[in-house]
Amino acid sequence: MRYSYIKHRRKSAFTEDMQLLLIFFSITLLMLFSTYLFLIFKEYRFSEEKKALQQEQVDLNNSISNMKKQITLIEKQNILAENIHTQNAVLKDSISNLFDLVPQRITLSEATLLENGLILQGITPNKDVYSFMLQAPLRSIFHRTYSSFYPAKNGWLRFVSTNYIDKEEDEDMLDEE
Amino acid sequence: MKSKGLSRQNIYIMVASLLLLILVLSFSFLVLIPKGKEYRIKRSDIIKVRKEVSRFEKFNSDTLSLLKKLQSDNRYTITALTTPFSEDRFLKQHKKYFNTLILSKRVVSEKEGVFLTYDVNTSSKISSPKSIYDFLDAINKSDWIIGVNFPIKFKREGDTIYSTFSMKVYETDKKDSNNSK
Numbered sequence: 001m002r003y004s005y006i007k008h009r010r011k012s013a014f015t016e017d018m019q020l021l022l023i024f025f026s027i028t029l030l031m032l033f034s035t036y037l038f039l040i041f042k043e044y045r046f047s048e049e050k051k052a053l054q055q056e057q058v059d060l061n062n063s064i065s066n067m068k069k070q071i072t073l074i075e076k077q078n079i080l081a082e083n084i085h086t087q088n089a090v091l092k093d094s095i096s097n098l099f100d101l102v103p104q105r106i107t108l109s110e111a112t113l114l115e116n117g118l119i120l121q122g123i124t125p126n127k128d129v130y131s132f133m134l135q136a137p138l139r140s141i142f143h144r145t146y147s148s149f150y151p152a153k154n155g156w157l158r159f160v161s162t163n164y165i166d167k168e169e170d171e172d173m174l175d176e177e
Numbered sequence: 178m179k180s181k182g183l184s185r186q187n188i189y190i191m192v193a194s195l196l197l198l199i200l201v202l203s204f205s206f207l208v209l210i211p212k213g214k215e216y217r218i219k220r221s222d223i224i225k226v227r228k229e230v231s232r233f234e235k236f237n238s239d240t241l242s243l244l245k246k247l248q249s250d251n252r253y254t255i256t257a258l259t260t261p262f263s264e265d266r267f268l269k270q271h272k273k274y275f276n277t278l279i280l281s282k283r284v285v286s287e288k289e290g291v292f293l294t295y296d297v298n299t300s301s302k303i304s305s306p307k308s309i310y311d312f313l314d315a316i317n318k319s320d321w322i323i324g325v326n327f328p329i330k331f332k333r334e335g336d337t338i339y340s341t342f343s344m345k346v347y348e349t350d351k352k353d354s355n356n357s358k
Binding site: 015021029032035047050064068071078085096107108112114 | 306310328349
């Protein structure tokens with residue numbers, strides 16, 4: 001038996017208000033969680049980037065320290081080469097000075113250049129020529145000069161002149177300067 | 178008469194809104210804000226690291242250009258100090274200054290810092306001291322770094338001068354040069 005002429009209306013919990021509310025809730029929660037996820041993602045990226053940058057920094061540090069070692073080595077090589085070249089040039093001048101020092105009237109038969117001295121052997125017409133023309137300049141250069149003579153076959157004199165520079169005196173002079 | 182009080186549905190909506198508000202506020206204060214602070218700290222930290230790395234990159238590039246400049250300016254010295262000494266090649270290059278030139282086998286001498294040294298004794302015949310001057314000029318331009326050492330002996334026999342002297346050849350120790358690469 002029917003009591004009503006109209007059909008019954010279906011009642012639902014999801015009314016229009018509720019739907020609106022759910023949409024609002026969803027959007028709010030979505031925004032909150034997406035912000036949270038964004039922060040987590042950025043933090044992950046930062047930590048990854050930091051690791052990479054730290055590794056790059058270590059690599060750069062190693063590269064710089066290697067290059068510094070190479071620079072030091074080149075500087076040492078350069079100093080050594082300059083010293084050796086100067087030493088050779090000074091030696092050339094010393095030999096040249098030695099040969100210029102000997103007057104034409106005296107003939108050298110042997111010369112030995114030492115680190116701190118000079119030994120000369122040769123012949124001289126007489127002691128005076130030797131004393132004035134060779135011994136005098138040698139005395140002005142060296143601290144100690146020793147000469148010995150013995151007769152040669154042609155009436156001239158063979159001489160051996162040994163000359164030394166005292167290193168200590170040299171160093172003292174440098175200290176005073 | 179209709180009741181003026183809140184309907185049940187309105188009460189649901191109000192309760193749900195209140196819950197949402199509590200959820201939003203607690204999530205924000207307990208999670209989002211601390212996370213945001215952490216993010217800001219990490220961001221400023223990464224900016225610092227980036228600056229530091231770029232400073233290192235600049236220094237690296239400056240050091241590299243300095244190294245390249247030194248390498249190109251001192252190419253002769255570097256090559257001369259890494260070339261192994263060859264008696265044959267030395268004779269080929271320098272025999273022209275002497276009437277005869279004889280070299281002894283090179284003998285390993287003491288190490289001077291990062292440099293290995295070899296002693297080579299020479300005996301030669303020359304016709305005038307000029308040969309020695311030319312030789313000493315040429316040795317400074319040779320393929321090796323060579324120092325002529327004392328004692329140097331000259332002995333005259335007729336028109337010929339016999340000379341004997343020792344030379345020190347310098348070479349960079351490969352261990353040290355490899356360590357610095």
